[in-house]
Each structure stands twice: as structure tokens, then as C-alpha cells.
Amino acid sequence: MAWWKVSAGNDVNPELARERESPSFNLETLINVLDGSEEETRLRRSVVLAVIRDPVLSRADLYFKSRSERYEGAVRNSFHMKNKIKALGWANDGPEVGYVYRALGGELALNIHGVFVKSIMALGTDAQIAKWIPLANNYNILGTYAQTELGHGTYLRGLETTATFDEKTQEFVINTPQITATKWWPGDMGKTSTHAIVLAQLIIAGRSYGMHPFMVQVRSCQDHSPLPGITVGDIGPKMSFEHIDNGFLMMRDVRIPKEDMLSRFSEVLSDGTYVKRGSDKINYFTMIAVRVSMLRGEVLETLMKACVISVRYAAVRRQSELKPGDGEAKIIDYQTQQQKLFPLVATCYAVSFTVKYINELYNDVYEKIKAEDFTALPELHALASGMKAYLTEVCSSGVEICRKACGGHGYSLFSGLPSLYTKVVASCTYEGENTVLHLQTARFLIKCFAGAQSGQPLPPSASYLSSPVSRRCQASGPSGFLNPDVYLEIYKHRAYRLIASAANKLHDLVQSGSPQYVAWNRTSVELVKASIAHTHYTIAKTFATKLNSVSRDPDIKKALKRVCDLYALHGIFTDAGDFLKDGYLSEKQLDALSTAYLDLLPLIRKNAVLLVDAFDFSDEELLSALGSYDGNVYHNLLEWAQRNPENKKVNPVFESHLKPYLQNTPSKL
């Protein structure tokens, strides 16, 4: 019986039970490996159980809810969880909170209120923290963080909102000078917040001092109506995130006291003198923190869920005959289906280990920064940018591949897959648009490449740019490619070649008279490719390296090695052109590698269901008629359809439109 089941309940569909009968490894051990330890598995499960057994938090009828019902539900969940976390004695910033988010599939409100709190802590003076934090922690005020404007995104210097210092009244006057300056997108602002940290151009005596954070009250705490000068509302429906009230905000001569500029790093004195203090590199670090922290809960786990659903469904669904006369075959036995799903399962493993690695690196750098050592920051920034861009793209397109691999049923919300896709794909454009991020990583790589040419030491993740690369792959025969040393060298070679080639193009263009910015723009398609190749190499390397340390269990090691081989060879098989380009691989070698890759699929197939069982999601987390542990997909679909409130109502269209036509029909045809 699965750990989250209260009673034995439905029997498992024999089609799925059979897939679990002769595992090649101990499932529980693999679950512990993914969690990091036995204790972590235990903690995660206890939090998930506390959430999914609480009837107030039930998501059972989520797919029938309207946008406003979703919003109200998320607010209810948030207030309920606040009390529950207190009652259970969990820390507000411990691992439990992450597991709560996982258990509820993110169906919580007031997420940006959390950012509001963190921003006050980071940007406020001690006095400001003492004033605002207790109010915010008790929900006596509800805040948001208002940066992005209707006409301005990633490029912060382009923001137009102004905060003009009025020396006479010792106030700032906040204004939205034109329509493009309307604050747009802040979560929780549409219908909830009373306060906002507004990013605005500070103006003193006609001179601009750049972007600064200001505390602005937007709604009354007494009756929730907008304050004078404030126009605020919801920006309207989106592709997903129905439960979040993203908002807009226009301000007209809104006056706030001088004390309400958040002033840890800069301050305006009463005579209008502007004072800057300390380094604000820590701000920059916050941006990285968000990108790192979203990778597991928002990105990786979404692909994991999609893999669980589509692999289990593929082991139950039968379609067409494979062997003539043998009846319909499980779709998981078709090579084309395996080629869609198994590389994505392997991606989940690769990304899982990579996210751990990035978090370790992040913590290291954080410790250094606290000791005022900022040297490792550029590398972390480049790594986090490239990873955010690459992983959000790979994971969201992967979810969609899983969805389509479920055929028609994948299009029903009951499959769980449409909602996973429409939500995760937002991550490609929020927290930095992906192309912009890849170009930031590319800038770092080009700098490293130039450094290597002049003999400078390079940060670890780019150190391969200092060593010469081999000109020809030495492996032969399919089995020769089932070797991490071989395929990592192939990935390294590609990354090196693409970085070098972009650097050379840049150099040539500048030499032939192009201004630097023109050269950069004309090379940017290739620069993005270089960043992707570097990031892909980093992931494959991390996975292959972790193979040796994550477990001493030989069965687990063997299973993970196979998954790692599949991950790496699939990437080369798919982007063959990049690898063939300079003859590093011969045509014959590529054929051998393709054979090695395709021959891995039936081997992975044997443990496919177990490999996704290891992601250890309860049915309540998956919320999928196709992906439940028991595999009773048709039963689930029918039962969910019949539960649809629409099926219990009389169709009003009969009276309004159909009846006049139908009533003339003879009763006996």
C-alpha cells in the first residue's frame, strides 16, 4: 500500500502491477537518493500527509473551479496554512514550507507578500525593519513588490515611475508619468495588497539618481478601497496562475513621508543631500537566489509529475497491434513512445542532481559574500542564468511532449498535464527572459575564453576553456559510447568549439570595422547556442560525476549509470549537427552512438514505471486521472466526468435555443 493511502482502496490495475513485479533495484533506496537521505524522505512525507489529509486544503475539484474560486481557495489555503504551520511548530523558513508548496501544487496566495517581507529585510534600515516586519508577519498589512512596468521589463534603467523629493514637506511625490510606466504584473496586487514596495526613479532638485525602493500604501486597511491618487486592479486572465491576482498600479501625486524610502543602501537627507552607503551587490545576489530557488519546486518537479503521469499511462494504455494477431499493445512498448518519454525521465534525474549542485555552490558563495568576498559571484550568476534559461525551456517543452504522448486524453484537464504545462511555461519569461539570460551567460563565457587565451586562471565551471581539446573522438562501436569519459569529452568539445567560434566571429567583425554592439548583436544567435552547449555540458558532467557518490548500492549505481548514459547519448543523437560539425565525430561513430542510444530504450523500459515511482508523488499531488498510482485510468476519467457540476444541471440552451427547432420533431422517428 502506498504511504499516502488511508485505506487499501482500489486494487492496482494488473497492467501496472506487473510493471512493478521484478524491480532491478530497491525503490525506497532510490527515493532516498533523490531526497538526499532517509530522514529527508521521512520529513517530506510527513509534511505532505499533514497537508493532503486536511479537508480544508483539498484540491479534489480544482479542474471545475472558476478563476475567482481559485483565487479565493488560494487565499483560504494561505491563511489556514499560516495557522497550521504555527500549530505544528514548523519554522517559517524551514524545509517544511517547500514541501507544503509541493503538496498543494503551489495553490497558495500571498507569495509576493513573502518577497515584500524579504525585501524590507534586505533593503530597509533597522528602524524600518522594526516598524514594518511585525505588521507584515501578522498580516496586519499585506504587501507586494512593484518593479515591472507595462512598457519595461528586464532593463531596470528603463523604468519610468518617479519619486520626486519635496524638501518643503519632507515627502516623496510618486507619479506614473505616462501609460507605459504603469506598474504591471505584481502578484497579490490585483485584489489583495494594502502596501507595495514601489521601484521608482529618485529625483532630487531635478536630477535623477536612479531606481530606489519606496513603501507605498495602495489600499485602506479599514475598508480595502484604493487610497487617493491610486488606481489599482487586476490585469486580467492569464494562460494559468488563475489563483494569483497579478495587478496594475498607477499613481498620481501620491505623497509618502521621507522615512518611507527603504534606506539601507542610500538615503536622502532632509536638505536633499543624497547619501549612498555600502555595497548593494547583495541585491544582485537576491535575483540569483530567486532563480536558483525556483528550479526545483517550479520547474523540475513539474517535469517529474508529467513523467510520472505519462509513463504510468503508457504502461496501461493499449493501442494498435504490434505483433499481428496479438491484440493491442501497450504504447510503452513502441520505440517512438520510448523515444519521447525515457529521455525526459532521464532529464529529471540529471536535473535533480544538477539542482543539488547549484544549491551547494549557491550556499558556498553566500558564505563568502557574508565575509565580503564577491569573487565567485560572476560565475554563480552566469551559471544560474544559463541554468534558469536552459532548464525552464527543457522542462516546459518536456511537459508538453509528455502531454502529447498521452494522445487525446492528455488534452483533458483531468490528465493533469495541461495545467502543468500552462503553468511551468511561464517560467521561460518570468525572472529574466531566457534569451537575455543566455546572452548574459555567453558574455561570461566569452570573457573566460579571452582570459584563457591570455593565460588567466578561470573559475572551475569554465576551466575547460584553458586546456586544449582533442581533435577526434577515439571511441568505436556502440558499447564504446556507454562511457562517461567518452561522452563528456564530446559535450566538452562542442561547448569549446561553439564558444571559440562565437569569440572568433566577434573578433573578426570588430576587426573589420563593426562597432562592438553591432558585432555582439550579429553574433547573438551563435552566442545563445554557446551558452546552451556550456549549460548542457555542465548538466551531463554533474550527473556523471554524482554517479560515483550518491549511493553505494550496486543495483542503484547500475540503474543510474544507464539513465545517465541515456541522458547523454540522447542529447548527442538529437543535436547531431553540433557534434558532427568539425569532424570530431565521424559518420560511422555517430551511427554507432545512435545504435547505442536506441538500444538503451528497451533496457530503460524494464524499470520505467519504477523510475518514475521513485519521484514519490502522492495521487493528491499529481491530481491526474491518467497518472494515479493504481493505474485505473478509465475508471478515473469517467468518475471525474460524472462529478462535473455541469452534468448535474439542466442545459439552459435547450430552452433558449434548441427547443423551438426540436419541438417540431415527431416523437417517434
Next chain:
Amino acid sequence: MAWWKVSAGNDVNPELARERESPSFNLETLINVLDGSEEETRLRRSVVLAVIRDPVLSRADLYFKSRSERYEGAVRNSFHMKNKIKALGWANDGPEVGYVYRALGGELALNIHGVFVKSIMALGTDAQIAKWIPLANNYNILGTYAQTELGHGTYLRGLETTATFDEKTQEFVINTPQITATKWWPGDMGKTSTHAIVLAQLIIAGRSYGMHPFMVQVRSCQDHSPLPGITVGDIGPKMSFEHIDNGFLMMRDVRIPKEDMLSRFSEVLSDGTYVKRGSDKINYFTMIAVRVSMLRGEVLETLMKACVISVRYAAVRRQSELKPGDGEAKIIDYQTQQQKLFPLVATCYAVSFTVKYINELYNDVYEKIKAEDFTALPELHALASGMKAYLTEVCSSGVEICRKACGGHGYSLFSGLPSLYTKVVASCTYEGENTVLHLQTARFLIKCFAGAQSGQPLPPSASYLSSPVSRRCQASGPSGFLNPDVYLEIYKHRAYRLIASAANKLHDLVQSGSPQYVAWNRTSVELVKASIAHTHYTIAKTFATKLNSVSRDPDIKKALKRVCDLYALHGIFTDAGDFLKDGYLSEKQLDALSTAYLDLLPLIRKNAVLLVDAFDFSDEELLSALGSYDGNVYHNLLEWAQRNPENKKVNPVFESHLKPYLQNTPSKL
């Protein structure tokens, strides 16, 4: 002033006006080329105007509507249009109907009622046609077509619903023997239909005769309640198609008279004798007809709209500095943005000409079939299968690329893009799952390849498999690749190589002892690639060929030639590995080709807005705050957000959840 505007209205945003100032060709001429003729442009516009100026049919607040409001609106539109078409004297099956569908973005109900009518015409006897068609045409009965079952899709022989002949009563007894046999997905069935053509296994005296169509009444025409033995309802929410009531249907001992089996091709006599008559190949042809007919309205035009929206937005949106100190640049000036959007614009042109070609071929074959000549059917089937699979994939992923290229605003429903994507992507799994379809095309190609080896004549679209292919590309330098003869040869070479290589693998596997079905399955990933390569070649060839005939205007010819070059070179640039594989292109040639491709981007950029203006959608059709003709994107977004009914209501969450916390807050902070 645009042709669909009633009054001059808003001025065009100068950012966009500038893009239209110095066209390299006559826009109206290009519009006529795409429509096929001046007359066709005139007809299309007149239909669109009749629809968008009719207040009953307004889609203005579509993005705020609930699922049931969408359904009710679609039913209202359908009944209204039925009367309007009559009043305007349009034919029920003329080109006007297609333009109505276009003008309403498909927001119509009773679409499967149309399939119901066509099926009776195709499958019914003259007596059955005489009985049912007048009732159906007058909407005295509302029908659907029930084929797919919960557990069974593409593989028709797997369907489980039974129709057992009862000789005593001269009836058929229809049954859903188990849950997997539940009819699932039929449009209009969820809440609307009174009748259904049910596909069921015919059973006479214990023997099964395969799938046959039966007319079954499911709901009363008097009060719309389900008839005895019938369980019918809506299958629940989907990723899109909110306005369509896809349904489920279970039947328990439902008795229908013997006369209600549709009997044009087979009949059961009163003594239980089964009689088959004539060829039912025409049925098979119907399936092709649907795949061909969906390509323009459902697939191509969706990508066209996405291109219009994203290109216009890219010409208005400014983001980051390109040239330092020059202020924020239009995002359309970034190479990475051009590389995302322009190949998709080119794809619209390529597909537009290809769809015309397929329709011509379809009409030819139809004429032949009417003369009982079925020889061209396999080629048409292979072509339609491959095109449906390839184009649905390319166009839906293209729409999503456009959407993401609009950054955060592309995620708002107001952009129009999320709805385009979530709808068009359904076409990848309906009317034949794409992988299954590619494998059908591959089967045809493998047969042709074998035929070529033994000197048999091949159908035109595969005739290249009879001629030897050149071993090396002869072009040199970037300009050498701006030549259709050169790039078509490259595409041909790839298709030939992949087909030959899959055929050889199949042959080798069978020679080494694999059963045929095992060999086929183990080659299927490569077979799909072969089908894609063949289809891609066909599209490039069609575009390049049409260049010579679609217009005599030299400016238009020049512009289209450039678009064709971009289309073809982009495909090679993207899938370079496929083309490099056997050394047909050298590394140096690929570099030259890449340069040629990247250098085309700034040339296309000059006319980019005009190239999408030529798709000639009115604002009402686009329904996009980002894509309107006047380019006033920020004004539109804000106005639409403020029109949101949610912004006019008091937030109930304030009373229920927030007030207890907020009311303790001091009124002066």
C-alpha cells in the same frame, strides 16, 4: 484606414506607422496573391465585415467568459449564422462558410452536426438520406458522430461497442460492454445532441462483422432528457475548446430498428444474412478530406495570427539598449528576435502555397475517384498524413515561439496568443496522432523505395527516389546558397538518404532474423525522421516552384524569393546534422550557408510588418491587445484590464479572510 474600420479611430502608433512607410512591394497585390485572386480578397473581406459588424456575434469580452458562457455563445452564434447565411443567400457549403469560421475564430457550435450530416450522405441509403437529411438540415434533430472510445482511438478494429442483431424483433441491440467501450470525445454530444451515428461491431448470430454505423437517438426532442438505457454527459474541461461540449455515451440494451443501420455499403437482411456492396474506399477518402480541410482554417491561419501579433508587437516594444546611449531599442532589431519570428513568417508563406497545392491534388484525386479510379489514393493519403502531422507540429510549436517572444505580455490572455496555442495544439492529437500518421507516410515511402529498386514507376511526389542523388553539394560562398536549385537538392538529398537508410536498416534486421514487426518497431524513430524529411522537402519544393507562377509583379517576386530562401536555409541551419551526416555538405559549406541565412534576417526585417499585414486579419479576428493594426499595445492592455468585470466588484475575500487581520492595523502608519 484599414478596410474593416468603421471610423478612423485611434491614430496608428508612430513606431508601427514608420514600418509601413516605404514598402518594397504593393501590399494589396501580395494580399491578392495569398488569397488567390482579387475577387477572392473581395469576397473574404465582405464576409468578414458582415460578421464583425454584427453585434450579436461580438467576441469583444471573450477572455472574461466562463466555460458555460462560451458554450452558450457558440450555440447562439451558430443559430444566428444559420439564419444570416440564409438571409444573405450564401450557399451552405460555399467559400463564405469558411470565412465565417475565420471571422469568428471558430467560436461556433454544432460543428460535428455537420459531420453527422455528411456521414449520412456518404453512408446512408437513398431512403435513409431522404428521411434524416431534411430533419438534420432544419435542426429538428441534432447529431454527432460517435466513434472514439475511452480505451480506443486510432485503431478502429479495437472498438468494443456492439450492435447485436435480434432477428425476432428485427432490431439491433446496442451495448457498451465495459467501461473502455464508453464513447468519449464526440463534439456536441456533451450537452446538445439528440442523435448520434454510433460506430459499433456488428454481431449476427454470435459472429462479428466488424465496424458499422448506426443511428441512435440519445436524448428526447421534447424535453432533452436522456432516453432509456442511455448515459450521456460532458467529458469535462479541456486545455481549450471551452465552447465545445465534447461528450461521453454509454448504452445499455438500446434497441433500434433494423432500418437504422446506415446501409449504403452493407446491409443485414431480415433473416440475418449480411450483404456487402460496392467499395467503401470512399470512407477512407473522407478521413483524408478532413485532414486536408483542417490545414488552412485550424492550423495555418493560427500561425499566421500569431505571426501578425508578435511581429507587430516586436516593432513597438522597446527593451534594453542596443547601441549604448541610444535608448531602448525595438526588440525586432535584435538578431535573436529575428531568428525566432522571421522563419515562422516564412513558414506561413511556405505552408500557404503548400496547402493550395494539396487542395489541388485532392480535387484531382476526387475527380478520378468519382470515375472509380483509385490509383492516386495511396499517394494522396501519404501526403495528407505526413502534412497533417508535420504542419500541426510546426505550426503549434511556432505559435508558442511567437507567444514566448512577446515576453511576459504573451502570457496574458489579452495578447490572444495563449488561446491560439492551446487550441491549435489539439490538432497534433486529433484526426490521427502525429507519430502514427508519420509512420503511415513512412510505410508508403519504404514501399516506393523498394519499387524504385526494382524499376517500378513511382507516384510524382516520390519520383525522386528513382533517380540517383548527387554525392556532394557544388555550391560555394554564402550567395551560392540563395538558389532554389541548390537548396532543393540539399533537401532532396536528405530525404533520400534517410529513406534509404531506414529501408536498409529494416532489411538488415529482417535478414538477421527479426520478425518484420520487430524490425519495423526498432526502426520507427528513423522512419518518422524519414517522413519528416520527405514532407519538409515537399514543402520547400512547392514554395520554390510556386515562386515562378503566383505573380508577374517583379517586386512581389523578389520579396517572395527572399522569404523562400529564408524558409529553406533556416531548415538546414536548424537541422544541420541531418544534412552534414554523409558529407553532402562540408563544414565550410555549412558555414557559408549559415552566413547566408543570418544575413537574410536584416533584409526580411525591412518588410517584416508588411509581410504579416499581408495576412490581412482585422483586429476583431486577431482579438489581441498586442497585435492590433494601430499598434497601441499599452493603451489596449490597460483598457482591457479595466474592462474586466472582476475589477468592478468588491473582493469578497476582504470580508471573509483579510478584514480580521487588517482591521487591527493603525489607520495612520
